[in-house]
Amino acid sequence: MPESSPLSPKFATLAVHAGAAPDPSTGARVTPIFQTTSFVFNDADHAASLFGLEAFGNIYTRITNPTEAVLEARIAALEGGTAALAVASGHAAQFLAFHTLLEPGDEFVAGRQLYGGSINQFNHSFKKFNWNVAWADATDPASFEKAVTPKTKAIFCESIANPGGIVIDLPAIAAVAKKAGVPFIVDNTLATPYLCQPKEHGADIVVHSLTKFIGGHGNSIGGVLVDCGTYDWLGSKHRYKTLVDPNESYNGLRLAETFGNFAYAIAARVMGLRDMGPAISPFNAFLILTGSETLPLRMARHCENALAVATWLEKHPKVVWVSYAGLPSSPYHGLQQKICPKGAGAVLTFGLKGGYDAGVKLVSSMMLFSHLANIGDVRSLIIHPASTTHRQLTDEQRAAAGAGPDVVRLSVGIEDKDDIIADLDQALANVE
Ligand SMILES: *Cc1c(COP(=O)(O)O)cnc(C)c1O
Numbered sequence: 018m019p020e021s022s023p024l025s026p027k028f029a030t031l032a033v034h035a036g037a038a039p040d041p042s043t044g045a046r047v048t049p050i051f052q053t054t055s056f057v058f059n060d061a062d063h064a065a066s067l068f069g070l071e072a073f074g075n076i077y078t079r080i081t082n083p084t085e086a087v088l089e090a091r092i093a094a095l096e097g098g099t100a101a102l103a104v105a106s107g108h109a110a111q112f113l114a115f116h117t118l119l120e121p122g123d124e125f126v127a128g129r130q131l132y133g134g135s136i137n138q139f140n141h142s143f144k145k146f147n148w149n150v151a152w153a154d155a156t157d158p159a160s161f162e163k164a165v166t167p168k169t170k171a172i173f174c175e176s177i178a179n180p181g182g183i184v185i186d187l188p189a190i191a192a193v194a195k196k197a198g199v200p201f202i203v204d205n206t207l208a209t210p211y212l213c214q215p216k217e218h219g220a221d222i223v224v225h226s227l228t229k230f231i232g233g234h235g236n237s238i239g240g241v242l243v244d245c246g247t248y249d250w251l252g253s254k255h256r257y258k259t260l261v262d263p264n265e266s267y268n269g270l271r272l273a274e275t276f277g278n279f280a281y282a283i284a285a286r287v288m289g290l291r292d293m294g295p296a297i298s299p300f301n302a303f304l305i306l307t308g309s310e311t312l313p314l315r316m317a318r319h320c321e322n323a324l325a326v327a328t329w330l331e332k333h334p335k336v337v338w339v340s341y342a343g344l345p346s347s348p349y350h351g352l353q354q355k356i357c358p359k360g361a362g363a364v365l366t367f368g369l370k371g372g373y374d375a376g377v378k379l380v381s382s383m384m385l386f387s388h389l390a391n392i393g394d395v396r397s398l399i400i401h402p403a404s405t406t407h408r409q410l411t412d413e414q415r416a417a418a419g420a421g422p423d424v425v426r427l428s429v430g431i432e433d434k435d436d437i438i439a440d441l442d443q444a445l446a447n448v449e
Pocket residue numbers: 106107108109132134135175179204206207225226227228229238239240392
């Protein structure tokens with residue numbers, strides 16, 4: 018779509034068109050895969066202006082690439098942000114999100130109902146940088162306020178929490194971040210912008226694993242961070258050095274001053290991605306871009322199927338409980354209707370009467386479902402977190418993350434819902 022379009026396109030239109038245009042040199046309608054490491058400069062002055070951040074343009078695919086630029090513009094449009102940065106994985110996005118904000122000795126508060134890998138990243142690898150996480154309870158916004166100290170530089174949570182079927186009260190946690198004067202980062206992987214736009218609920222930064230629903234087909238790892246353009250770096254009582262200090266590697270440029278409401282995305286690119294290097298490949302960006310075009314269709318079907326499965330499981334005699342915010346019986350149903358009214362997503366957990374052994378037996382009895390450690394695929398997926406994704410955590414951490422011994426997690430696909438339920442039915446027949 019031309020930048021100057023008089024249309025004000027809605028979500029499904031943005032999903033197909035935002036950021037993309039026919040290729041000006043070939044007329045190719047679909048965004049080409051720019052499978053190149055480097056880009057030729059017009060002349061020495063052009064090269065100098067690119068390296069000095071005085072002009073936008075491509076130098077080297079570690080930092081920018083035209084296929085990736087379309088993906089970035091697409092996700093920024095879907096999230097209502099000012100700019101985005103696509104990277105190699107969801108974890109790389111989280112790493113660069115914090116790398117741009119934190120100095121050694123800084124703290125951030127995170128709700129502990131998180132993807133297991135994020136708990137590991139924060140507890141272990143981040144400690145090597147002396148970035149210190151303070152854990153709060155994502156279901157209790159007041160616990161975030163209690164964890165804030167003068168060293169706190171950011172607040173982090175998920176919108177729909179993985180794997181527990183919990184919807185988080187984003188506006189209440191945003192209010193804590195505002196009071197503390199720090200940016201609010203939301204991992205919106207499970208909801209996707211189709212179900213929830215965290216910016217509307219007070220987020221300043223959104224991160225995603227593109228590996229999941231946005232790519233949607235289980236074929237590529239990727240991540241993105243989105244700058245909502247809402248945080249006032251120059252007016253902050255905290256000093257975010259990467260954004261506000263003169264940058265020695267760019268002739269003393271102050272990024273927040275020069276780039277205004279997209280300075281954070283620029284900083285994550287020209288410092289974090291430039292120096293740490295977790296670039297996404299153009300080919301993965303292409304596959305994820307193609308996936309993004311059907312996001313609204315897929316999410317609507319994912320949610321419809323997941324609600325049917327949750328409703329069926331809730332009545333099954335071998336199932337003790339079902340955690341899915343789309344169920345009227347869920348304590349998070351009210352929040353779901355407020356935060357993501359179009360649906361509660363495709364990930365749900367349930368508890369088996371038979372505990373740990375029944376969980377292991379169930380996953381090995383599935384025929385249509387695949388037993389693997391992913392979510393957000395068109396295919397239905399199943400895992401027993403206690404024996405796999407959450408294995409490295411302590412019992413207490415597992416319980417807090419909603420991954421006790423009896424818990425089974427489903428990522429409900431877009432197949433026919435009768436077939437999905439029939440597979441669960443035959444597998445549950447094998448379980449004590
Ligand atoms: C998968 C996932 C991540 C990590 O993303 P990768 O692409 O696997 O690095 C982070 N957060 C959530 C909620 C996820 O589901």
